Amino acid sequence: MKSAPESLCNDGWCLNRKIVDERAMLAFGKSVARVLVPRLVLTLSGDLGVGKTTLARGVLQGLGFGGLVKSPTYAMLEPYQLDLGAVYHFDLYRMSDPEELEFLGYRDCLRDAYLCLVEWPERSDGYLNKIDLEFSISSEGASRIVTVRAHTHAGKIINEHLQNP
Secondary structure: OOOOOEEEOOOOOEEEEEEOOHHHHHHHHHHHHHOOOOOEEEEEEOOOOOOHHHHHHHHHHHOOOOOOOOOOOOOOEEEEEEOOEEEEEEEOOOOOOOOHHHHHOHHHHHHHEEEEEEEOHHHHOOOOOOOOEEEEEEEEOOEEEEEEEEOOHHHHHHHHHHHOO
């Protein structure tokens, strides 16, 4: 099934899109991948089971990754080496102290990455000082509402591409 049409937020820096099922979430992730540029940080927020990892899986598949994309909940970091560069998928759900990001090599990942995906960014307690796009996912019955908010100029350009494919 296709996702429902999007609507703009009041300030033009964000987009709301209704996603009707898991296939549509994967397709949305792939559409995000098509408009990415190098060196971005994308955060994924929402309740347990709302589709954060599914969205990340769609992005990774859209970037050309053909393997298994699993939730990095226990490892806290899953690195993917793609032809276009490294993609780092962080899951901060189990993090007890934001400084654990330092031990995971977050700063090094930022320098080396084509893309960093960060689930549960609210657990970083402000440690993530550069976020290009924030994806907030909420439930609406069986559907999901994904709000994409840009925090940088690069993020805004990506958001504009998502609004006008």
